[in-house]
Amino acid sequence: MAIPKQLPCETILAGIADGVFTVDLDWNITSFNEAASHITGVPASEALGSKCWDVFHSSLCDGQCALKACVGGAPAVSGKSIFIVRTDGEKVPVSISAAPLHDEAGKLIGGVESFRDLSDIHRLRREVERSHTFEDIVGKSPALEKIFAILPQVARSDATALILGDSGTGKELFARALHNLSDRASAPFVAVNCGALPETLLESELFGYKAGAFTDAKRDKPGRFQQAKGGTIFLDEIGDMPMPLQVKLLRVLQDKSYEPLGAVRSETTDARVVAATNHDLQALVAEGRFRQDLYYRLNVVQLRLPSLAERREDVPLLVNHVIRRLNAVQGKDIEGVSEDVMALFMRHSFPGNVRELENILEFAAILCPSGFIQVEHLPEQMQPAGRSMDLDRPCSEPMTLEEAKCRAVLAAIQRNGGRRMAACRELEISKDTLRRTLARCEKLGLK
């Protein structure tokens, strides 16, 4: 809908909450509305006639100007997340949109940029994240809320707990939470990876040895069970524990006693055992690779952690959480991720779960030490351009309507051995519709 010509543009611009400014072809500011003054802290009287980079001070101003790109013929920018720096040194997150300006004859005369202050949204996001953080575990999904609800009660009991979940779902984090919330919090939390050591080494690691037990055993060495006295021992990858050791662990769970290598007397332990695995222990039991009696001893309380794909709504919270940690640990100054990146994350299946998300953000932080992480900062496999359509992806996963159409068309072509007319007949569409859809697929970077 066109704006009637007699309407005063200045009044309209003055009444909107977004900052708007226009520039001529020499990047001199030609108009600057009230909201723009309010957000940047620069009065319109001083901004007018100045170079836009001297007023806007954005993360893109020197060399990556979105407005310059638009005026130069690139597509208009919409909703790009960046930050500007106000004259008091305060960083303000904004979302910008930019487009070229043409006169009535169609001649290029400059550009227009609008920007929205995202400070309140960012502040709200941080508050939401804080309210959904439980013992350093971040999430608000129903699957996780259910675990959060029972975690304190489970922690207070001394029952053995079995944590199940795919790789990268944070099993050790939950084990630590169980320890921190228990009465044992002041005693040690000892983690052992049962899959990382060979059988003999794992036995001496868990139970320790006595001097003279074997060559070079000059002194007694306490095992991890002894180190975890009064605390919690976390046995990760319990599904990889060798059978002979499973018997010894069973005895610990039954009698609270064990024998260090070379010892003539049993020792007792009061450590609480929390075990975890990404294997299907019941299947291992059925295959005879895991003792059934040990499985039942371990499986007193079972916590099944959802994969990240099952709690997709937690992705934004996790992203903020990881970025905050990267900022604190690595001295980065990252504001967040752009909306494009977040959209990509929301569609990604994350087979590596939270660990994969952390790795992606850590990679991006190397290329983007400050400001907002953009799509180009992501690892190559996450880049949308040139990505191939995964036709085996389940239909239940989130995707755009365009993606769904591409997926249907590409799958039909594949089913019909590359014969396009056969695909058209199957889909009941014309060959022109097929051609247009394929062109859009290519534009989306889907092959």
Next chain:
Amino acid sequence: MLLCLACYGDRLASLAENADQYRLYRVQDGHAEPEGGIAPPDRDPASLARAMAACGVREFVCGGITGCCRRHLEITGVRVRPWVSGDVDEVLAAWNAGGLEALSMPGCGGPRCDQPGLGRGCGGMRNRNQSCARGAGQRPGGRKWETKS
């Protein structure tokens, strides 16, 4: 005395953190002679401040700057002259004449822009004092390049 200008091309960068060159000038008897530049390993405030301190920069002239970056630099003993705009030659001439104020960026005519410590500028996500004190001046970083004559 070593002076550093945060530049983008032949002008001061709009933001100190955005600069593509940190040009160094040796000032003697009122004349500023080019003395190469600094390529910090990273653009985060702590790395930038460490690089400046390691090269012995005493004064840093720049366009916009976040409060965080400014504090990092000032903790390492670098005097920051922010919110200045203009071409490099113009800025050097003004600096020599003691008239940088004339090149103040729009909205920076008053005292507000020259108050150190204003503005969080660290994303607002970290404790202000911790984030800005940590790292600054801990270890030298960056490398200095020489001007080809």
